[in-house]
Amino acid sequence: MNKLNVMLLGAGSLVLAAGFPVVAQAGTVKIAYIDALSGPFAATGQAGARELRHAISKFLEGKEVAGEKLEVEFLALDGKINPKESLVQLQNAISQGAEYIFHNSGSSVAHAIVGALEKHNKRNPDNRALYLNYGAIDPSLTGSKCSFWHFMIDANVDMKVNAMVDAIAAKPEIKKAYIIGQDYSFGKAFSAAAKRYLAQRRPDIEIVGDQLHPIGKVKDFAPYAQKILRSQADVVLTGNWGADMINLAKSIKDIGTQASIYTIYAYGAGISGVVGESGLGKLSVVAQGHINPANTPEWALYKDEFLAKHPGNDLINERTVYGVQMLGEAFVKAGGTDPLKVALALEGLEITTVSGDKVMMRAKDHQMQMPLQVMAHVKDGIKYDFDQSGYGVRTTSTVAFESNQLDSVCEMQRPL
Amino acid sequence: MFETIIFSLLNGLVYGLLLFLLSSGLTLIFSMMGVLNLAHAGFYMLSAYFAYSISIHLGFWYGLLFAPLIVGFIGAMVERYGLRKVHKFGHVPELIFTFGVAFLLEELVQFVWGRNQLAYNKPEILEGSLFTLFGADFPIYKMFMLIVSVVIFIILLSVLKYTRTGLIIRAAVGHPNVVGMLGHNVPLIFMVTFGVGTALAGIAGAIAGPVLGTYPGMASGLGGIMFVVVIFGGLGSLGGAFIASLMIGLIQTFAIAIDASLSDVFLLMDIVITEQTFMYDIWVTSLSQVAPLIPYLMMVVMLIFRPAGLMGARES
């Protein structure tokens, strides 16, 4: 009998659960950000939310679109860099009226979001959403698995590795290369690209190792460092990020190899500070953005403002800003915020970013075309350091917009 | 080949002894109280954070000294005001409680110290390499970790062997009720045991923080491995934990060094594995890829065939 009461109560709670009213305001655009806000990768995710919020306040909020001032509602949702959690949050976001989904880390998450949006937009033509991906750079996202609803606001792995190999090719003293990466789609794509471009550009370089390790689970990289040492590699190419990057760099330094490291995520979110001295003269990063020097006064001003507002934090993902800038321009071009119109407006859109770069959203595969920078991990001569450590990165060379345009196998399914 | 073996041996030893430092506290707690403390890795992490905070103000050595003490004290308080309350309901609620503590510790650490990896650094004196062998440096700090672990092991062993406290503990391992019968203050002993156990995890955290990284995820992977150690070695057996720690440390490092997969074995038998072969992914998975999986396999097999473990004094 007691059970009966409790069951009724349970049912009552269900009613309560359902009672959360969600009313979408007219005249506003809802932007959802899905990334890791908790768990081992929360540092990156939280930083991303901070930067995106700031960029939106600068470049979208109050922007004049079709004669009206734009209002933006921002939702930060915890996807835990996990495809399933991210889709749960995606559904939460869309059912709350979000039309633009920003997301940074995790190619597996990106594939899941692309798949889910393809289905959702087909089933709900009145309630579509766009996906602006500025960090998950598996090349198949703008290649074999490209989607009309997905826009990549970062150079994909192929582009980055291409630029990286450019820099390596310029050093004739390099004879042996070791490739190490995290054991999932991104790490595998990185390894494949590295092998491909090295073979094209410098067939004389011997690839002495091609190692995958479990992501986020390795506590001590010393055994891997030992393997690298034994291979007598001159250069280590890695796509590692987060704690896997830090610990790899530290172990390589500890074991005393002379190999230099080329990577694509090796600053900010604690990495510069922890790598510290061990990376000096060894660590090079290929990324996009003008960290040091800032290139344009507007860009320096933007950064100073952000840092003044968030002391103790860094501006890590500069491409966030370019993505938001581009979205704003697309709103203007489309004359509104309807996702389909905005998607069409984004195609082929070319802008000059606040840091003075020319970038273009290629219509064919929705891959942003952009110049890339090769940067060195340094201590001196920089204005913007990371992690309050004095360490940071400085641009050493640039791979121009034109020279980094790679072909794509994308055959896009278009609505209409 | 030879240098790989030497270095894998050294690295495995360092990692294994660190595992032992962690699991010795866990074993101690289990022996005395019958509780498998799921929050043990959480205390390890907490200590690394405390040690970091102290080290930036007072220096590394103070951190190494005080962080384990603070964590031990917190552990004792958790026992006094938490575990003791659920003790009377049996082992299952105790396990659930420690699970909750582990969960909370991870959140608490992020709440207080933020989510970034912290720059918890080795002291100057322990920077650099101790010796160079076949062109590879062996860092001083690793030797330091090795020495600390061994010293703690020796201290623990002698306390157990030659002191009155050790006598009580050894009695408790086989016969949990006997301590109370001998007229000792059982609640106090429990509290102290839990405190000492967590302090041991604290020492591990304070010395591992600079090399393995001080970040909110540092407990998550290690917690599981630790249970493997104590269960494989035999619940409540310090000697078993020691052997199991070294075994797992060595297996893990050697597995990484070996790139062979089952397909290589088949190749020796003239069987070629291609993508069309049934269960292709199993055959080509290399040993280094499955390295993290091995400990759990060892644990499950042990639990099925010999739940008392390698040198277990009693079943739970």
Add this chain to the structure above:
Amino acid sequence: MSTAISLSDLKKSFGQMEIIRGVNLDIRKGERHAIIGPNGAGKSTLFHLISGHYQPTSGKVLLNGEDISGVMPHEIYRKGLARSFQVTNIFPNLNVYENIRCGALWSCDQGYSFWRQVDDLEDINLKTEQILEKINLTHRYKVSASLMSYAEQRALEIGITLAGGAQVIMLDEPTAGMSIGETEQAVELIRSVTEDKTLVIVEHDMGVVFDLADRISVLVYGKIIATDSPSAIRSNKLVQEAYLGTEMISDA
């Protein structure tokens, strides 16, 4: 007269300690047989050996002529032998009704069925209610077992043992710790519920033993030193020696 339980040269050691050192005993069908002996004689161990709780080191246990040594306890139960425990061994968080009903499940041909509803099983509920009446716990049927008085729990213990309708009932010190009044009630209860059944009982209370038993066996240091009718046991020299200075047979 056929035998219900037959033990032949039964031995049990724990490590170096031999607790049961070769027991030979025949318990006849339908008799009430008591096993007595000083503390530590191995009475409970003997019970555990017969009911399958322990495996004998050597020797045999026959139930109705069938060898059951080494058989799992639940298998032995299914062959018609039910037992109670010296330390109350019930289902503390179930109520009295459920305790008894669990005891009756097997005998009503309920295996591990998960499609039938216990509330709908007429025969089982009827049986449960009959047992409840017998052990005088009818009015307490909804009470959680852990909240009952000690004597009630002992009665429940016997109830669970009886619920399956086994033909051989073994009770391990059913009246231990009871007051005189409670003991009297318990004896009446045991007498009434074991009508037509074989009863093996271990008991310290000699009043109970001599009141109930048709025959008595005396176990001393793991050996049966005598098996006989109550009056014969009372006058047995060996038995008197064994008990000398410890417990007098006449009191307690």
Add this chain to the structure above:
Amino acid sequence: MSHLTRICRAESVVRKKRLRILWLCFAVILLALPLVTSNFGITILTQICVASVFALAYNMLLGQGGMLSFGHAVYFGLGGYASIHLMELVGNGVPVPLVLTPLFGGLFGLIAAFLIGSFSTRRAGTVFAMISFGIAELVAASAIILVSFFGGEEGVSSDRTMGPAFFGYEMIPQIEVYYFAAVWFFLATYAMYHFSRSPAGRLANAVRDNAERTQFIGYNPQKIRLVSFVASGFFAGVAGGIFAIQYEIVTDSNLNTAASGLVMLQAYIGGIGYFVGPVIGAIVMTLLNTVVSGVTDLWLLYTGLLFIGTVLLAPNGLTGLIMMHTDAYHNRKLATLIKPYLLGMLPLTAAFIGVVSLLEMFSHRNEAAVGDDSMLLFYIDVDISTWFPWVGFTLLSLLGLAGLRVVIPVVRASWDAANEMQILSNSTINNESDS
């Protein structure tokens, strides 16, 4: 027919009648809920359905059978993977209505549970818990390595709309997915309740209480555990199947130890001693995960605090707190509790607002931009750059805690009074053990 028999029969009839009404109410509520809520509400409700089925399945082990598992998501996940693969097959032309997917997921979970349970259920307690943990780690690690079945980090995706329509029902809009989940929630709950009242279910209770004794009433405890374990694996698989339809993706995070921990949290916070406890836990946790997480970044911290608080202060869970009042209810004394409870709520609310505000302010100070000193706490605008809110909320917390110390004995006394009377007047209907 004895007196008792008559009472029992009468009670049984009343009970069955009430139960029927209750199931009816449950069904009506499930059907009617979407009418009063938004899109987001429907999404949440669907999540609650999945979480409830899983938590109920989990509680068949922990609450009903006394087996603490740290790896039950394995069966949820495997059921989910099986369902996703079935969806793929259906997409390739195998004619199975996809509304039956959960059944398939359940069968897969059942088989997996049978294989693993056949050795893991040999023991209960710590050994069982650790085996379950080890297996969960093993399966989760294999899920990343064995790409052909588990799809690696990316998991496996599919499309729920590709199969043949089921009486014109294609599960395209979210609302249809909700009804699909609700129907399965209802069926699974009904079946699990049925199980708990079956001989196997009762024996599971018996083996939880006293495994040794069950041997001496003719049952093999291992086999009883195995039956419960397999049944629980089946329903976990059913939940995985519903999930697969809802999100059209299953990944390793559906079966890792974190997912297993979450379901334990749900069941325990809800109350493992009651059949509906896990449902309440699932509701609370889903709301924390969806609604509260949208309001504060600290929601996981609050979840942890809620869990520890439950373990220490209310081991019977939230349902237990409600069930504490059944005696008073039977005795028609509930009304006497209203006043002391209101009195108790006062300092409790104060302490709650105080502590939560302090935590939020601390977190805001660390995370938010400089100059962004204002925040909204419980409808009050607060400027954290001044000392006032810090002192104010500290005082409020202390006041609340001090107030609780004073009020708790009063509340306890009235609660005792409301329940004590009952023992005198009606000693037979005491403490129905209801598990």
